Each structure stands twice: as C-alpha cells, then as structure tokens.
Amino acid sequence: MSNSKLKTKKSTKLNIRPYRVFSEEFKREKVAQISAGEISILSFSKLWSVSQNTVYKWIYKYSPDHKKGTIMVVQKDSEAVKLVELQGKIAELERAIGQKQMIIDYQDKLIEIASKELDVDLKKSFNPGP
Structure with a gap:
C-alpha cells in the first residue's frame, strides 16, 4: 500500500x-x-x-x-516657435480688422456727407435691387 x-x-x-x-x-x-x-x-x-x-x-x-x-522636456523649442508664429498671425489679423474698420468708417462718413449734400437719407432710401 x-x-x-x-x-x-x-x-x-x-x-x-x-x-x-x-x-x-x-x-x-x-x-x-x-x-x-x-x-x-x-x-x-x-x-x-x-x-x-x-x-x-x-x-x-x-x-x-x-x-x-x-526630466526630459520634449519640443520646448518648437512650442516657443509656434507661439511666436501664432502671435504674428494674431497681429496680422488685428491689422486686417483695423483696415476693414477704417474702410467701414470711411464709407459711413461718405454716406453721411452725401446725405447732407443731397438732402436725402441715403441709408434708408438705398435699394440695391435690380
């Protein structure tokens, strides 16, 4: 056994x-x-x-x-370059907006002067239709 x-x-x-x-x-x-x-x-x-x-x-x-x-920091330089590029783009867009605003202000003033000269409210009576 x-x-x-x-x-x-x-x-x-x-x-x-x-x-x-x-x-x-x-x-x-x-x-x-x-x-x-x-x-x-x-x-x-x-x-x-x-x-x-x-x-x-x-x-x-x-x-x-x-x-x-x-600790290894990856892409530190590229992030700084990207930040500078984005800041440049922001400045360019702000400049473009400023130019467009000047054109709008000029056109508004031109319409205002023309309305006074012609004694007609050009903003209300202007009809751009065909």
Whole structure:
C-alpha cells in the first residue's frame, strides 16, 4: 500500500534558475544597444531572462543620457516657435480688422456727407435691387 502512495504523489521539485552575474562590460554594451534603439527593453529582458527593473537599473547606472530622476522636456523649442508664429498671425489679423474698420468708417462718413449734400437719407432710401 505504501507503493501506491509513492506513485500517486506529485513531484514537488522546483525549477530554480541559477544565480547569474553579468560583467560590467556586458551591461554597458547592452545599455548602449538599448539606447541606440537596436533592441527594446522588453525584447532584451525576454531574451536574457532578466527583469525589466534590472534593465532599468543598468540603464540608470551605465547610460550617460538616462539618469534616474532626470526630466526630459520634449519640443520646448518648437512650442516657443509656434507661439511666436501664432502671435504674428494674431497681429496680422488685428491689422486686417483695423483696415476693414477704417474702410467701414470711411464709407459711413461718405454716406453721411452725401446725405447732407443731397438732402436725402441715403441709408434708408438705398435699394440695391435690380
């Protein structure tokens, strides 16, 4: 009866990965590849069975461009250029509106003077029909 218990009992053997140590040269080389965009962090971590957290630690340690806590502002210069362009466009539109308003004021004054000269209210009696 004891033999049947041994046969039905499942194995509890754990598959433990061996402890690995990567050289500093290897880490620097792989960080350079990741920084150059040759391989993604996800692909590298799957290929070498290394956690993504470990890869990020290597990047923070060995990459001159990626330090922990560094904030990268993207498109700061282009936003400033865009702001200047928009301000220029606003000024141009305000100038055009000002010119149109001057033309309207001129025409109103011309109608007013003509109405006084002809002794007819041109604004009310003007009929643009055929």
